[in-house]
Amino acid sequence: MATQTQPRRRASTWCCSFSPPPASPDRKLPIKSPAHCTNPTSNPTPSTNPRPFLTRRILSPGRVSPIDSDQITADLPPTPAPPCVSEEASTDFKFQLKEKGARRGFVVQLLDPGLLCDNSHFFRELIENDTTTVEVDNVDLYKDAIHFIHSTDKDFIASIVKTGVSKAIDLLQVMCTIKFERGILSCLKYIEAAPWTENEEEKLNILFSxxxxKEPIVEDIVLRLNQTADFSSSAEGDLAIHLIQQIANxxxxxxxxxxxxxxxxxxCDSSVYQKDQTGLNRDSLYQLCNSCLSSLKDLFKGEVSTDTRPLIEQVSSQVENLTWLFxxxxxxxxxxxxxxxxxxxxxLVKLHECYSPMVRYELSRVSVCVFIALGKGKLQCKGDVRTQVxxxxxxxxxxxxxxxxxxxxxxxxxxxxETLGKALLTLPLVQQQRFFEEWFSCFSVRGMECPNLSTAFQVWWRRSFIRSVVHPGRGDHAVTS
Structure with missing residues (x-):
């Protein structure tokens, strides 16, 4: 007689559900009367099948009766169902994870609470105190942490590699909360070896603060975070000056x-890379500026240079360095x-007069940058300095x-x-008149080959003549636009 087998399910050690657990199956099924029995005096012989739910009856030699589908053996104990962690009868401990402020949580049922107790001091206290509800910041992270406790180190690393560094940092914080040492070490190993984004680096800095x-691998992470005692802003500034000098050359x-x-x-202060104020040395930067100015003078003087590039190209390079440093x-x-x-x-102004516009005009780029900065109000220079430039x-x-x-x-x-006109209007009115007359003379001859300062000229004219007539008692220094 063929024996019919059924695949058995492996019992898990924990289970989670948002719904209440189903009723226990550990009860005997009702016995139906043998409605189709043809020989009431015969007793069925128990089968050797470990799960004997059905019986057969021999009517005569060589003949086997059909299976009585409605008849279930009464005198044999019911076969227990495969163990399921969501069934109350096989659950040793159950608690609910709930996010703070939430009404419902996530039910965790355990067959073997000892595994959690051995790996986590947090869960050991939870189980010993028979706590039924635990409020946490992120239920999903705690679910993952419980799952990882039941995983091998290799499976754990494989899982966090798929989720990425940011999730590993969040898990690391949960592992520290539940005091799961093996999980802490695995997270740190992965974080140390993986590349970080700037946001992830900031999260690590906050977590480490x-x-x-105590793990030794933390020292390697700290070195990547530049949290070393010998690092200072002066070292950063010295390196920056060195880089600037290399670029200038x-x-x-x-x-x-x-x-x-x-x-x-x-x-730059507004740069996305900027973290702290740089330790740039003012004197070092101005030494570089003076070096560029000296090179420009030598070029216009015709000094012999090892640079074989054309003169205009060499002048342009030094001008770019100056405007960049500015x-x-x-x-x-x-x-x-x-x-x-x-x-x-x-x-340098005298040397400018001796060269053709095709070469000398590069010097005016520096002047343009200075005038624009003055017109935008980015510089707080004294009046005599503005007049001098x-x-x-x-x-x-x-x-x-x-x-x-x-x-x-x-x-x-x-x-x-626009900014050149505004910068000019910051000078005393007497000086303004002299420069506006010079501009007017140039513009009347050169036209569009000269900057158009007509708007600023009108402002100066109103200040100098129209308002002085309306307010004759005021000095020039008291006139406003």
Missing amino acids: KIKF STNSSARKDMQSLVKGIL EILINNNMAEEFVDLWGSQEE FNSWFGPTLLDFGWLKRCPKGLDFRMFE
């Missing part, structure tokens, strides 16, 4: 522009001295404006004309 770890135009943009970005100084609130430095370049470079800028328009290199001319 709250929790002190570069002869590759394309690479220099890329590196200038990179270094300017990481040193932007770094502005971003670090150190640029007022640069205005004084540029305004005092009498020798206009005395030195206002006239050369007017003469070079046509060449600047031919080679703009990103210059916004409408913005330049």
Whole structure:
């Protein structure tokens, strides 16, 4: 007689459900009367099948009766159902995980609470105190933590690799809360070896400021976070000056522009890379500025150089260095001295007059940057310093404006004309008159080859003549726009 077997299910050690557990199956099924029995006097012989629910009856030699589908053996004990962790009869401990403020939670039922007790001091106290409800910040993380307690280290690492560093940091915090040492170590091993985003690095910094770890691998993570005692802003500033100097000495135009943009970005106060105030040394930056100015003077003097590039290209490189350094100084609130430095370049102004516009116009790029910064109010220079830079470079800028328009290199001319006029209006009215007369003379001859300062000229005219008539008792210094 063929024996019919049924696959058995493996019993888990824990189970979770949002619904109440079903009723226990540990009860005997009702016995039906043998309605189709043909020989009431015969007794069925028990089968050797470990699950004997049905019986057969022999009617005669060589004949076997059909299976009595409605008859269940009464004198044999019912076969127990495969163990299920969601059934109350086989559950040793049950508790509910609930997020703070939530009404319903997640039911956790355990067949073997000892496994949790052996691995987590938190769950051992929970089970010993027979706690039925636990409020947590994130139920899903605690579910994952319980699952990982029942997993091997290899499976645990494989799981957190799939979820990523951010989830591993969250799990690490939960592992510390439930005091699961094996889970803490596994999370730290994965985090140490994986690349981080800036947001993940910030999460680690916050976590490490709250929790002190004893595991040796933490030292490697701390080194990646730059939390070392010998690191200081002065070291950062020295490195930045070294990089700036290398870029200033570069002869590759394309690479220099890329590196200038990179270094300017990481040193800029508004940069996404900026974390703390840099330790840039003011004197070191101005030494570099003076070095660029000396190189420009040597080039215009015709000094012999080892650089084989054309003169215009060498001049352009030094001008780019100066304007770039000026932007770094502005971003670090150190640029007022640069205005004084540029305004005092009498020798360079004289050399400017000796060269053709095709070469000399590059110097006016520096003047344009200074005038724009003054017109935007980014610099708090004294009046005599502003007057000095206009005395030195206002006239050369007017003469070079046509060449600047031919080679703009990103210059916004409408913005330049507006800011140049505003910067000029910050001077005493007597000085304004002298410079506006110089502009008027140049503009009447050169036209669009000269910047259009008509708007600022009208403001100066109203201040100087119309308002002085309306308020004759006021001095020039009291007149406002």
